[in-house]
Amino acid sequence: MKISYVEYQKNEAYDELLDRYTHPRAAAQALFEYLNALKPGELETRRRSVDAAIMAMGITFTVYSEAGNIDRAWPFDIIPRVMAKKEWDRIEEGLKQRLIALNLFINDLYNEQKIIKDGVFPREVLAGSHNFREQCRGITPRFGVWAHVCGTDLVRDKDGTIYVLEDNLRVPSGVSYMLENRQIMKRIFPEIFQTCSILPVDDYPTQLHDALAALSPRDGERPVVAVLTPGIYNSAYFEHSYLAQQMGAVLVEGSDLMVDSDDQVYMKTISGPRRVDVIYRRIDDDFIDPEVFRADSSLGVPGLMRAWRAGKVGIANAPGAGVADDKVVYTFVPQIIRYYLDQDAILQNVPSYLCMNETDKDYVLTHLDKLVVKPANESGGYGMIIGPRATHDERLKFAELIRANPRNYMAQPTLSISTAPTLDGDSLVPRHLDLRPFILQSSHLYATTGGLTRVAMRPGSLVVNSSQGGGSKDTWIVETEE
Amino acid sequence: MLSRVAENVYWMARYLERAENTARLINTTTQVLLDLPKEASFGWDILLKVAGLDQLYDEFGKETNEMSIMYFLIEDERNPSGLVSSINCARENSRTFREILPKEFWERVNSLYLYMREHAPRTFQSRASRYEVLNQVIDRCQSLSGLLMGCMSHDLAYQFIELGRSIERADMTTRIVDINSAVLFSKQDMALEPLQERLWMAVLKALSAYQMYRRHVCVHVSGQDVLNFLLQDTHFPRSVRHCLGKIDESLATLPHQAVTLRVARKAWRRMAGLRWEGLTPAVLHEYLDQTQTDLGDIHRTLSNQYFHPPVSTADGPQTTLISSQSEQQA
Numbered sequence: 001m002k003i004s005y006v007e008y009q010k011n012e013a014y015d016e017l018l019d020r021y022t023h024p025r026a027a028a029q030a031l032f033e034y035l036n037a038l039k040p041g042e043l044e045t046r047r048r049s050v051d052a053a054i055m056a057m058g059i060t061f062t063v064y065s066e067a068g069n070i071d072r073a074w075p076f077d078i079i080p081r082v083m084a085k086k087e088w089d090r091i092e093e094g095l096k097q098r099l100i101a102l103n104l105f106i107n108d109l110y111n112e113q114k115i116i117k118d119g120v121f122p123r124e125v126l127a128g129s130h131n132f133r134e135q136c137r138g139i140t141p142r143f144g145v146w147a148h149v150c151g152t153d154l155v156r157d158k159d160g161t162i163y164v165l166e167d168n169l170r171v172p173s174g175v176s177y178m179l180e181n182r183q184i185m186k187r188i189f190p191e192i193f194q195t196c197s198i199l200p201v202d203d204y205p206t207q208l209h210d211a212l213a214a215l216s217p218r219d220g221e222r223p224v225v226a227v228l229t230p231g232i233y234n235s236a237y238f239e240h241s242y243l244a245q246q247m248g249a250v251l252v253e254g255s256d257l258m259v260d261s262d263d264q265v266y267m268k269t270i271s272g273p274r275r276v277d278v279i280y281r282r283i284d285d286d287f288i289d290p291e292v293f294r295a296d297s298s299l300g301v302p303g304l305m306r307a308w309r310a311g312k313v314g315i316a317n318a319p320g321a322g323v324a325d326d327k328v329v330y331t332f333v334p335q336i337i338r339y340y341l342d343q344d345a346i347l348q349n350v351p352s353y354l355c356m357n358e359t360d361k362d363y364v365l366t367h368l369d370k371l372v373v374k375p376a377n378e379s380g381g382y383g384m385i386i387g388p389r390a391t392h393d394e395r396l397k398f399a400e401l402i403r404a405n406p407r408n409y410m411a412q413p414t415l416s417i418s419t420a421p422t423l424d425g426d427s428l429v430p431r432h433l434d435l436r437p438f439i440l441q442s443s444h445l446y447a448t449t450g451g452l453t454r455v456a457m458r459p460g461s462l463v464v465n466s467s468q469g470g471g472s473k474d475t476w477i478v479e480t481e482e
Numbered sequence: 483m484l485s486r487v488a489e490n491v492y493w494m495a496r497y498l499e500r501a502e503n504t505a506r507l508i509n510t511t512t513q514v515l516l517d518l519p520k521e522a523s524f525g526w527d528i529l530l531k532v533a534g535l536d537q538l539y540d541e542f543g544k545e546t547n548e549m550s551i552m553y554f555l556i557e558d559e560r561n562p563s564g565l566v567s568s569i570n571c572a573r574e575n576s577r578t579f580r581e582i583l584p585k586e587f588w589e590r591v592n593s594l595y596l597y598m599r600e601h602a603p604r605t606f607q608s609r610a611s612r613y614e615v616l617n618q619v620i621d622r623c624q625s626l627s628g629l630l631m632g633c634m635s636h637d638l639a640y641q642f643i644e645l646g647r648s649i650e651r652a653d654m655t656t657r658i659v660d661i662n663s664a665v666l667f668s669k670q671d672m673a674l675e676p677l678q679e680r681l682w683m684a685v686l687k688a689l690s691a692y693q694m695y696r697r698h699v700c701v702h703v704s705g706q707d708v709l710n711f712l713l714q715d716t717h718f719p720r721s722v723r724h725c726l727g728k729i730d731e732s733l734a735t736l737p738h739q740a741v742t743l744r745v746a747r748k749a750w751r752r753m754a755g756l757r758w759e760g761l762t763p764a765v766l767h768e769y770l771d772q773t774q775t776d777l778g779d780i781h782r783t784l785s786n787q788y789f790h791p792p793v794s795t796a797d798g799p800q801t802t803l804i805s806s807q808s809e810q811q812a
Binding site: 056057 | 483485486574578580581589592638736737788791
């Protein structure tokens with residue numbers, strides 16, 4: 001194993017594991033001692049056995065393309081991303097603070113809308129939100145919580161500051177890869193887990209189960225929890241099946257469920273209908289109930305909203321929670337935290353320009369070559385433009401889109417997002433990455449230890465989404481002696 | 483247990499059994515055809531008849547040479563009962579209930595699928611490589627069955643696996659026996675006597691029954707003894723009567739099984755009541771046809787009772803559900 005000094009000299013970003021003299025940072029010290037002691041070629045051998053293991057375990061995701069849907073093996077880099085526990089603790093606190101505030105915000109929007117009346121949040125932003133569901137007005141779910149599972153994307157800038165890139169409050173995915181990555185690492189590098197104090201990640205399924213079970217309308221009985229999946233052709237099907245298996249929950253498709261005239265949800269079993277208490281749905285709002293939302297949806301369950309409104313079933317995340325999962329709403333999160341919690345945000349937002357404001361829009365249009373512009377309601381890296389990397393023509397076309405619908409766009413300066421050493425042949429090269437921790441809120445709060453690190457495998461690339469060729473790394477939160 | 487999962491488990495077992503049977507049928511037939519004198523040889527299309535695929539094959543209007551037929555039986559994905567299709571379906575079905583099977587099961591089904599994807603083209607290089615690849619398929623299917631038998635709780639899901647496997651198995655046995663007996667009985671020429679013995683031997687081998695037959699029945703291979711062994715033996719796991727017995731046992735453990743059990747027992751009684759005195763080939767053929775219809779009836783009642791039942795809840799009104807899943811290839 002050797003570090004590619006050529007590539008590292010060119011690297012202007014902050015590196016997670018190596019300082020600017022390419023010496024390991026404190027948290028990565030033990031890892032590098034271990035790596036340096038390996039025989040030449042050893043790392044490459046282990047990488048190969050990882051690839052074989054991933055193929056055999058059938059850890060895949062589906063890529064949708066015109067040539068048909070392809071089942072691809074999950075690209076994985078065997079060099080972990082390491083973070084000191086001390087730093088992580090502060091991040092965890094910030095993530096929890098954020099989710100508490102967002103849930104208060106969502107509940108307020110669907111009820112009294114005090115934040116609008118008090119002039120902190122503009123009514124026209126709400127009016128333009130695709131994810132606000134009029135059908136959810138007047139409802140307060142259990143614990144006042146709408147987003148029970150949140151995946152928040154974090155990046156680190158050149159100076160070492162951690163920023164929140166976005167909050168995913170609809171159906172965030174990736175947690176199963178976080179869990180499987182750790183399993184693979186333990187299989188391949190058992191020795192290092194003995195010498196290094198790496199915090200475990202595997203209590204997530206239990207925590208998720210407890211968070212879901214707490215939503216059951218039947219207190220005192222063992223609740224029937226179901227994971228609702230769109231089916232095997234969904235790119236995250238692997239995860240749906242994995243989580244159901246880990247939680248001992250039932251994996252159901254829409255056609256397995258029915259809502260009867262008593263507003264109760266039942267699943268169809270070989271012994272007849274059986275009551276379902278909590279649904280962890282992995283289907284977008286639009287598709288969950290053809291009676292209320294898209295009538296052409298065959299993935300959902302007719303009457304599900306009726307059952308939820310009547311309090312006969314718990315649904316996570318609650319329908320309508322996506323209203324806060326909007327890149328324009330995102331820019332208001334620091335104010336939202338101050339308004340509801342009377343606190344300063346622990347985690348910073350990336351400075352943002354809202355195209356709905358005339359001055360911001362003019363700035364965005366004249367600085368397109370320096371900014372990243374994102375549509376408000378897309379996820380997975382679709383529909384955005386990275387100004388400095390786009391052609392002149394692409395920028396012109398995008399400017400038209402912004403002028404046509406300014407409410408739908410927000411822009412941010414291009415951050416120099418951090419890198420970590422990634423194996424390329426037998427040498428370590430810097431590759432850009434982000435971090436997606438998962439936070440749960442129900443009867444209690446919980447955050448994963450670390451999260452899913454996604455890495456852009458191509459040199460210089462900033463796109464980490466698996467649907468666009470990104471890979472992942474195991475994420476280690478380690479105790480350091482300081 | 484979810485109705486959809488029960489159906490998927492059941493079909494997964496049928497597809498796996500079908501893949502194993504198809505592979506064995508092709509390998510045995512190949513060996514027998516090589517053994518026969520030229521004038522006695524029957525065509526490769528006998529494989530299509532046994533598999534019940536002759537009509538479908540005709541629709542594609544292909545020639546009846548070895549290569550085209552093998553392609554259709556092994557790789558052609560337009561053939562829903564082909565080897566590659568069966569393995570793909572078994573894997574796709576397994577994906578939908580990974581959470582209820584032993585963890586290694588999915589990895590091994592997946593590995594069978596990857597193996598087939600890589601090696602199916604080799605079955606056209608030579609008969610030797612075809613033999614080798616198909617043998618691998620048989621091995622792997624058996625290792626999957628063994629894994630389920632040894633590592634899976636014999637719960638409701640397991641009973642649906644047993645049902646799928648037994649129905650598919652009994653169906654295959656009746657088909658092989660039926661076609662071969664038709665071929666054999668029609669040739670009353672005395673000169674063909676030793677040839678007949680060899681063909682009956684092939685029938686036994688196609689069902690992995692040769693050794694057990696010799697051990698439990700007789701060293702000599704005679705038509706009636708073979709038929710008796712494959713249809714009515716109570717201990718040989720591929721005999722039709724044994725399979726029907728297994729179906730009965732599995733059904734008995736399911737909830738609300740009365741109707742299905744009645745249909746299964748009727749089939750069992752019919753098979754147990756078969757008498758050999760004065761049995762003409764034509765009557766036997768009718769008998770086997772009837773057994774296949776019986777198996778179809780068992781499948782249909784299973785489907786109506788467990789997979790796509792009319793649904794009612796405790797105090798709600800009766801609701802008839804329209805199946806969202808199209809009937810899979812029987």
